[in-house]
Amino acid sequence: MPEKVYYIGASDNEKDDILCGKLKEVLKAKDLLGFIVDRDIIAVKTHFGESSELGYPRPVYFKMLAEVIKEKGGAPFLTETSTLYKGNRDNAVKHIAHAHTQGFGFSETGMPIIMADGLFGDEEYKVPINGKMYQTVHIAGLLAKCNALVVVSHFTGHLAAGFGAALKNLGMGCSSRKGKMEQHSTAKPKIVKKKCTGCGICVKWCPEEAISLVDDQAVINSAKCIGCGECLAMCRFDAVKYNWGATYDDLQKKIVEHALGVCSLFREKSLFINILTRISKDCDCMGHTFKKIVPDVGILISHDPVALDAASLDLVEKQSGMLISQLAYDIPSRVQLAHAKALGFGNTEYDLISD
Ligand code: SF4
Numbered sequence: 001m002p003e004k005v006y007y008i009g010a011s012d013n014e015k016d017d018i019l020c021g022k023l024k025e026v027l028k029a030k031d032l033l034g035f036i037v038d039r040d041i042i043a044v045k046t047h048f049g050e051s052s053e054l055g056y057p058r059p060v061y062f063k064m065l066a067e068v069i070k071e072k073g074g075a076p077f078l079t080e081t082s083t084l085y086k087g088n089r090d091n092a093v094k095h096i097a098h099a100h101t102q103g104f105g106f107s108e109t110g111m112p113i114i115m116a117d118g119l120f121g122d123e124e125y126k127v128p129i130n131g132k133m134y135q136t137v138h139i140a141g142l143l144a145k146c147n148a149l150v151v152v153s154h155f156t157g158h159l160a161a162g163f164g165a166a167l168k169n170l171g172m173g174c175s176s177r178k179g180k181m182e183q184h185s186t187a188k189p190k191i192v193k194k195k196c197t198g199c200g201i202c203v204k205w206c207p208e209e210a211i212s213l214v215d216d217q218a219v220i221n222s223a224k225c226i227g228c229g230e231c232l233a234m235c236r237f238d239a240v241k242y243n244w245g246a247t248y249d250d251l252q253k254k255i256v257e258h259a260l261g262v263c264s265l266f267r268e269k270s271l272f273i274n275i276l277t278r279i280s281k282d283c284d285c286m287g288h289t290f291k292k293i294v295p296d297v298g299i300l301i302s303h304d305p306v307a308l309d310a311a312s313l314d315l316v317e318k319q320s321g322m323l324i325s326q327l328a329y330d331i332p333s334r335v336q337l338a339h340a341k342a343l344g345f346g347n348t349e350y351d352l353i354s355d
């Protein structure tokens with residue numbers, strides 16, 4: 001039976017507080033947070049964005065969510081995990097300070113921030129799954145202690161996953177450092193020497209200091225490289241190559257198996273919200289200049305992250321009249337959905353409900 005996906009349409013550049021009001025109406029009218037009971041502790045997972053110009057979900061949505069959850073008797077907190085790469089978000093102290101500068105203070109959201117993977121990203125919980133690549137995945141430890149989960153994701157293109165939304169926010173975003181390393185382990189770039197001009201941009205952007213210039217050519221130290229893809233995104237001369245055949249498929253499947261592990265902790269007590277505005281070619285981790293690749297689509301909501309991502313991708317492609325592989329990166333982009341289907345995780349069939 002198809003899964004229900006609720007759709008709130010948006011005109012291009014519609015204000016977040018207007019969209020947030022519409023989201024609140026749907027949440028209440030359909031009682032989509034009806035699984036919350038008195039004194040439940042609710043983890044609200046999102047991404048605070050790398051800079052204020054990018055397309056991350058704005059704090060206004062979380063203030064509203066906090067109100068609705070508290071009306072149900074729940075106690076919500078905002079949560080995130082540390083990044084693998086060095087930067088503003090690679091440990092809990094820096095990440096929370098960064099979130100505050102992005103406008104996610106208690107007075108703006110009504111929720112405290114508690115990192116799900118501890119101070120350094122190493123607090124984890126091993127979740128058994130019946131996967132095709134894993135029988136156990138390493139998930140951010142705090143999540144195992146919560147009663148319910150709400151995931152608010154921003155839909156974007158992605159250089160290895162094709163697109164990023166709920167499944168990626170769950171699979172990569174809710175994993176411990178070890179879980180993230182396991183997902184990234186096979187994705188390492190190479191430099192095409194005849195194309196490299198020695199401009200040094202990749203050296204500047206590499207978060208791990210894994211690239212150096214030798215005789216005016218970039219050289220990658222693969223022992224230091226974490227496969228984040230920042231160099232690929234930043235090189236203007238097409239001199240950075242991934243062996244996508246060996247990596248995109250692998251990475252997308254690993255993301256989905258970790259997402260399955262997270263969802264298995266919550267069963268019926270979860271809700272997923274995708275924000276399809278300010279959609280960019282790269283994910284919100286990439287701190288470079290924001291450029292919208294499709295007019296705003298709106299907001300989608302479901303209890304099933306697989307149906308939600310399937311509907312989100314379909315709507316983006318319908319809105320633009322182009323495939324996401326034409327809008328963002330030219331790689332197969334439906335591996336996440338196909339692998340979820342192969343695992344019996346969620347439902348790629350959906351009913352779009354827009355009234
Ligand atoms: S950004 Fe590209 S061209 Fe410039 S040094 Fe790096 S690989 Fe070479």
Ligand code: SF4
Nearest residue numbers: 206225226228229231
């Ligand atoms: S993928 Fe590129 S930017 Fe990322 S760590 Fe490796 S060399 Fe550095």
